[in-house]
Amino acid sequence: MTMNVLSLNPRKCDGCGECETACSKKHSGVSGKAFSRIRVVGGNGHGRLFVPFVCRQCDDPPCMSVCQNSAIYKDDKLNRVVIDPNKCIGCKMCFSTCPFGAIGFDSIRGFAYKCELCGGDPECVNACEKGAIDYIKGYDLNSIRMRESANKHYAVLRHQI
Amino acid sequence: MSYFKVNHNCNGCLACVQNCPANALSHRDEGSKRTLLHNISLCARCGNCWRVCPQKAVEFQGILNGQWDQVTTMELVHCMVCGEPLYTDGFKKALDGKLDYEPANLCPLHKKTFSLDAWRHLAFDEKAVERGAL
Numbered sequence: 253m254t255m256n257v258l259s260l261n262p263r264k265c266d267g268c269g270e271c272e273t274a275c276s277k278k279h280s281g282v283s284g285k286a287f288s289r290i291r292v293v294g295g296n297g298h299g300r301l302f303v304p305f306v307c308r309q310c311d312d313p314p315c316m317s318v319c320q321n322s323a324i325y326k327d328d329k330l331n332r333v334v335i336d337p338n339k340c341i342g343c344k345m346c347f348s349t350c351p352f353g354a355i356g357f358d359s360i361r362g363f364a365y366k367c368e369l370c371g372g373d374p375e376c377v378n379a380c381e382k383g384a385i386d387y388i389k390g391y392d393l394n395s396i397r398m399r400e401s402a403n404k405h406y407a408v409l410r411h412q413i
Numbered sequence: 414m415s416y417f418k419v420n421h422n423c424n425g426c427l428a429c430v431q432n433c434p435a436n437a438l439s440h441r442d443e444g445s446k447r448t449l450l451h452n453i454s455l456c457a458r459c460g461n462c463w464r465v466c467p468q469k470a471v472e473f474q475g476i477l478n479g480q481w482d483q484v485t486t487m488e489l490v491h492c493m494v495c496g497e498p499l500y501t502d503g504f505k506k507a508l509d510g511k512l513d514y515e516p517a518n519l520c521p522l523h524k525k526t527f528s529l530d531a532w533r534h535l536a537f538d539e540k541a542v543e544r545g546a547l
Contacts, residue, residue: 262532293525303532305525318511348500349508352528353521408531 254390255331258367258374260304264384267292267302274379278370280358289356289367290376290385304385306376307354307367309333311395315346315355315366330372337363416476417451417462423470425449429462438462492520 272288280287294302313333316324323339324346326332335346335355340363347355347364355366367374369387377387417438425447430438437455441448456476463473488502497520500508509515519527 291525293522293529298529298533301529301533303525303529305528314512314516318508344500345504345508345511347521348504349512349516350521351516351524353519353524355521405531408534 254392256369256372256387256389257331257391257393258306258309258369258377259386259388259391260306261384261386262294262301262303264382265292265294265302265304266300266382266384267295268382270379270381271304271376271385274375275367278375279365287356287358287365289354289365291354304376305352305354307333307350308352309367309369314349314351318345318349320345330369332369333366334368335364335366337361337365340364416453416479417456418472418475419449419470420472421470422468423449423466424468426467428465428467429471432461432465434459434461490518492523493518494523494526495520 269285269292271290272285272292273283275290276285276288277283290304290306292302292304309332316333320343321339321341323336325334327334342362344357347357355364357364374387377385427440430440435455435457437452439450441450458476460473463471489498490500490502490505491498499518499520
């Protein structure tokens with residue numbers, strides 16, 4: 253199965269935050285990190301490790317299953333999960349459910365927002381000079397191996413907790 | 414939750430009831446007791462009761478500077494790491510009912526931090542680096 257995916261490489265990320273600024277600027281017009289869909293975590297106490305976090309566009313999105321107003325749907329064409337701001341009632345169910353903390357909440361306008369891959373041309377990819385974020389088109393997704401890898405990742409997480 | 418208040422000067426003459434243009438005041442005589450009644454949803458907040466009261470017993474400020482009513486109180490769930498209030502236990506139950514797993518009580522930042530710890534675990538695992546996992 254081939255699809256377009258946003259690929260993040262923490263090894264190349266130096267935590268400059270350009271992606272956050274670019275994202276916030278594009279989606280809210282605010283040059284800052286307040287409304288960024290992507291978030292870089294790391295530094296302080298984590299050595300030089302920086303990891304950009306953004307919506308994983310889950311196969312079976314928990315945010316979609318908890319939404320009380322069916323405002324979240326899957327866009328199979330771009331392989332993304334989308335929140336309809338006109339239907340969103342601001343109950344924060346998705347915000348609280350997302351296992352990655354990738355959904356943000358705009359308390360001024362009263363709806364949740366998330367990465368929607370900028371409709372196929374992600375701004376963060378253009379902003380990242382280090383090449384830590386890449387939008388791979390026609391990626392051959394080996395979902396069985398990826399699922400195994402994710403399970404291992406999860407086992408590590410459980411071990412850490 | 415009482416908006417309309419009268420002080421101890423009230424002698425129950427019912428002048429306010431007679432003069433209320435919105436019929437928001439009423440009374441009930443029962444046995445040996447007279448009770449003055451007020452309905453806030455009918456009240457136009459015109460202040461006529463306060464103006465007409467011969468005893469200056471109506472304390473109208475309570476209606477104009479109304480305080481906040483406590484509607485309901487429930488238990489909070491906090492982030493396991495930083496203690497930030499996340500949601501109520503009822504909200505948590507609603508979430509659990511819709512998912513086939515129980516989400517950890519973490520704020521968005523600490524959800525990311527747990528994932529970051531996993532990345533760090535991989536980063537300091539040389540075998541993982543050799544395998545190209547990171």
